[in-house]
Amino acid sequence: MSLRTTSPATTAPTAAAADRAAPQRTYTPDVRYVLLLGMMCALPAISVDIYLPSLPEVARDLHTTATMAQLTMTAMLVGGAAGQLVIGPLSDRFGRRLPVLLGVAMHVVTSLLCMIVPAIGPLIVLRTFQGFFNAAASVVAMAIIRDRFVGSDASRLMSRLMLVIGVAPLFAPSIGGLIAGQLGWRAVFGALALFGATLWVVVWRRMPETLPPERRRVGGLGTAVAGYRHLVRDRRFVALAILPGLGVAVLMAYVVGSPFVLREGYGLTSGQFALLFAVNGVGLVLGAQVNASLVRRVAPIRILRVVLPISVTLALVLLAIAVTGWGGLAALLVVLWLILFMVNFVPPNASALALTRHGAIAGTAAAVIGATQSGVSGVISPLSGLLGGDAVAMAGVMLAAAVGALVVLAVGTPAYRRDGAWSGASAVLD
Numbered sequence: 001m002s003l004r005t006t007s008p009a010t011t012a013p014t015a016a017a018a019d020r021a022a023p024q025r026t027y028t029p030d031v032r033y034v035l036l037l038g039m040m041c042a043l044p045a046i047s048v049d050i051y052l053p054s055l056p057e058v059a060r061d062l063h064t065t066a067t068m069a070q071l072t073m074t075a076m077l078v079g080g081a082a083g084q085l086v087i088g089p090l091s092d093r094f095g096r097r098l099p100v101l102l103g104v105a106m107h108v109v110t111s112l113l114c115m116i117v118p119a120i121g122p123l124i125v126l127r128t129f130q131g132f133f134n135a136a137a138s139v140v141a142m143a144i145i146r147d148r149f150v151g152s153d154a155s156r157l158m159s160r161l162m163l164v165i166g167v168a169p170l171f172a173p174s175i176g177g178l179i180a181g182q183l184g185w186r187a188v189f190g191a192l193a194l195f196g197a198t199l200w201v202v203v204w205r206r207m208p209e210t211l212p213p214e215r216r217r218v219g220g221l222g223t224a225v226a227g228y229r230h231l232v233r234d235r236r237f238v239a240l241a242i243l244p245g246l247g248v249a250v251l252m253a254y255v256v257g258s259p260f261v262l263r264e265g266y267g268l269t270s271g272q273f274a275l276l277f278a279v280n281g282v283g284l285v286l287g288a289q290v291n292a293s294l295v296r297r298v299a300p301i302r303i304l305r306v307v308l309p310i311s312v313t314l315a316l317v318l319l320a321i322a323v324t325g326w327g328g329l330a331a332l333l334v335v336l337w338l339i340l341f342m343v344n345f346v347p348p349n350a351s352a353l354a355l356t357r358h359g360a361i362a363g364t365a366a367a368v369i370g371a372t373q374s375g376v377s378g379v380i381s382p383l384s385g386l387l388g389g390d391a392v393a394m395a396g397v398m399l400a401a402a403v404g405a406l407v408v409l410a411v412g413t414p415a416y417r418r419d420g421a422w423s424g425a426s427a428v429l430d
Contacts, residue, residue, distance in 0.1 A: 080374035113126050177270045240351075355369070
């Protein structure tokens with residue numbers, strides 16, 4: 001397996017300006033390489049989606065509330081945020097392969113332990129550790145992309161990965177519901193362990209090292225802290241790093257809230273919910289693929305400045321439908337599908353722009369983006385349950401996240417100023 005480029009790998013620069021001056025690569029990744037990176041990125045998503053249909057059963061079996069059951073989802077996201085902050089710098093220090101192999105191995109162990117938990121407390125703790133360790137797969141995948149691509153090429157590759165990642169919402173809930181229906185919700189974690197073990201073997205055999213020793217950062221904790229300090233001082237990087245989290249928060253508010261809104265609020269069966277979840281997954285995948293094609297002709301920052309106002313408008317409509325009941329379930333589902341179609345325009349473009357600014361510490365930069373994404377979405381997503389768990393609460397949280405993303409883009413970047421809005425396809429928003 002190989003990843004072909006038209007220029008040799010550059011040596012690690014020590015300044016952001018050197019990163020931005022790096023030559024552009026031609027977008028020619030091997031298909032198997034894309035599939036591998038997609039599987040790595042999909043590990044956290046699969047860990048969420050395959051478990052979703054079991055949430056009501058988990059609450060009943062462990063004699064707890066819906067809010068506590070939802071915390072098992074939030075715990076994984078928060079653990080993922082912490083894990084990326086730790087694993088990102090380690091991947092800059094020791095290369096990409098070792099951290100991901102260790103992280104995926106521990107994902108398998110925590111999945112097996114989740115099968116035997118006696119109460120909701122231990123399950124929440126184990127899901128936190130599961131999120132921490134499987135963060136290695138996603139943060140390393142992001143760093144690998146920056147090792148080889150920048151600007152629009154990186155955005156296109158990330159969007160193509162969404163085709164692989166999108167298989168999770170298409171099939172994982174149905175598979176999880178089938179497993180839980182036949183064998184119980186604990187068997188779902190056995191399936192997660194099996195997937196993790198398979199991924200470990202594929203990474204061990206197929207994933208090349210993209211960070212040679214001469215480009216690795218030497219040092220310990222002080223070096224990692226210095227890298228984070230350098231990143232947080234870059235105001236535009238911080239704004240771009242926050243945007244994926246707010247975009248995913250829109251998605252996660254739906255993901256966490258929909259089992260209760262659709263199954264309990266609208267009386268859908270487990271099978272009907274899984275089918276609707278798959279249909280909405282098609283929207284996610286289509287949006288990502290449209291973005292991958294669009295970014296070849298339109299600068300990522302231009303896409304962001306158009307998509308976010310549209311998302312806010314759709315979220316307003318969704319909230320109005322939830323409050324008034326206009327159009328019933330059909331109207332709610334149509335607007336939900338449109339919102340989810342727009343979701344995957346945000347993370348690939350914002351992440352690519354942010355990573356382009358700091359290629360010398362790509363692992364650390366990817367960790368900040370990933371941790372912010374997990375942390376922001378992890379904090380926001382359970383709010384729908386805390387606010388009542390109905391359609392109004394879910395739509396309100398989705399609207400708040402979309403508005404937050406628009407404000408961050410407007411205030412933290414020059415996207416709505418002439419110099420930022422009309423920059424080139426590989427804009428880094430200087």
